[in-house]
Amino acid sequence: MTILFSNPDCLHHNPGPGHPERPERLQAVLAALDHPDFAALVRRLSPAATAEQITRVHDAGHVLALLENVPKSGTVRVDADTVMSPGSGDAALRAAGAAVAAVDAVMKGEAANAFCAVRPPGHHAEPDRAMGFCLFNSIAVGAAHAEAVHGVARIAIVDFDVHHGNGTQTMTAGRPNWLYASTHQYPYYPGTGSVRERGEYNNVVNAPLNAGAGRAEFRAAFEEAILPALDRFRPELLMISAGFDAHRSDPLAAIDLDEDDFAWATEALVGVAKRHSGGRIVSLLEGGYDLTALASSAAAHVRVLMAA
Numbered sequence: 001m002t003i004l005f006s007n008p009d010c011l012h013h014n015p016g017p018g019h020p021e022r023p024e025r026l027q028a029v030l031a032a033l034d035h036p037d038f039a040a041l042v043r044r045l046s047p048a049a050t051a052e053q054i055t056r057v058h059d060a061g062h063v064l065a066l067l068e069n070v071p072k073s074g075t076v077r078v079d080a081d082t083v084m085s086p087g088s089g090d091a092a093l094r095a096a097g098a099a100v101a102a103v104d105a106v107m108k109g110e111a112a113n114a115f116c117a118v119r120p121p122g123h124h125a126e127p128d129r130a131m132g133f134c135l136f137n138s139i140a141v142g143a144a145h146a147e148a149v150h151g152v153a154r155i156a157i158v159d160f161d162v163h164h165g166n167g168t169q170t171m172t173a174g175r176p177n178w179l180y181a182s183t184h185q186y187p188y189y190p191g192t193g194s195v196r197e198r199g200e201y202n203n204v205v206n207a208p209l210n211a212g213a214g215r216a217e218f219r220a221a222f223e224e225a226i227l228p229a230l231d232r233f234r235p236e237l238l239m240i241s242a243g244f245d246a247h248r249s250d251p252l253a254a255i256d257l258d259e260d261d262f263a264w265a266t267e268a269l270v271g272v273a274k275r276h277s278g279g280r281i282v283s284l285l286e287g288g289y290d291l292t293a294l295a296s297s298a299a300a301h302v303r304v305l306m307a308a
């Protein structure tokens with residue numbers, strides 16, 4: 001069984017006209033998941049994450065300041081390309097809360113896996129800084145919750161968004177019981193993600209892809225770097241930063257993947273979860289900026305999760 005977590009509040013974060021991280025992204029994903037193929041999805045509203053949950057990975061002063069900075073009207077810029085509107089605080093709290101609720105559901109055995117259709121994305125958010133369209137690092141909030149509340153000893157976060165998840169890497173680097181593994185275009189935004197960045201505990205696995213790379217390079221990165229690292233680590237919970245901006249139609253990057261590649265990667269990760277994690281997977285939407293490609297890629301991803 002697969003649970004879909006989302007919340008209408010995630011539509012009310014609006015960085016403004018022309019911004020690629022727009023509410024229509026989530027509407028497109030939810031519309032695709034309204035197809036009869038997805039009737040078996042169990043749909044739940046995500047709660048708002050609490051301060052206690054968020055401050056496991058973010059500095060308390062930063063969280064307070066960010067939420068106090070949410071504008072009453074208009075927009076506020078918090079980073080070169082990160083903008084908050086009046087609905088942004090609630091959206092970010094629901095996005096992080098989805099990760100927490102999905103971890104709870106999967107760890108209690110209510111479902112084998114869960115997909116969180118939320119925005120804003122989170123993987124660029126650093127402990128003390130919002131950046132790259134991201135306010136709170138939702139997947140890290142979920143991982144920290146799994147560790148603190150469910151006593152999960154080994155948590156792997158696999159990130160196939162086309163951008164490197166610098167924030168998640170920072171949060172993982174000093175935590176020996178987390179593993180962060182990423183494929184991403186490199187060199188590219190945000191500049192991190194070299195193979196030489198390995199974490200304090202050898203618990204970061206970066207598998208960078210050159211601009212123009214496609215199916216063969218992506219699958220080789222999984223087969224040669226990411227899947228072997230996951231098998232060595234033997235995660236008790238597998239989490240996925242599911243960004244779909246490595247699709248060839250995506251306007252922000254230059255990697256040549258399609259829906260079949262995201263389905264293939266998801267299948268491979270389901271295999272890892274079945275070998276080591278009792279099948280437990282929590283996946284969160286990160287990027288993906290071509291609405292058609294985003295919707296069909298997220299649908300392909302969820303279809304594999306539902307069949308797991």
Ligand SMILES: [Zn+2]
Nearest residue numbers: 161163245287
């Ligand atoms: Zn991205």
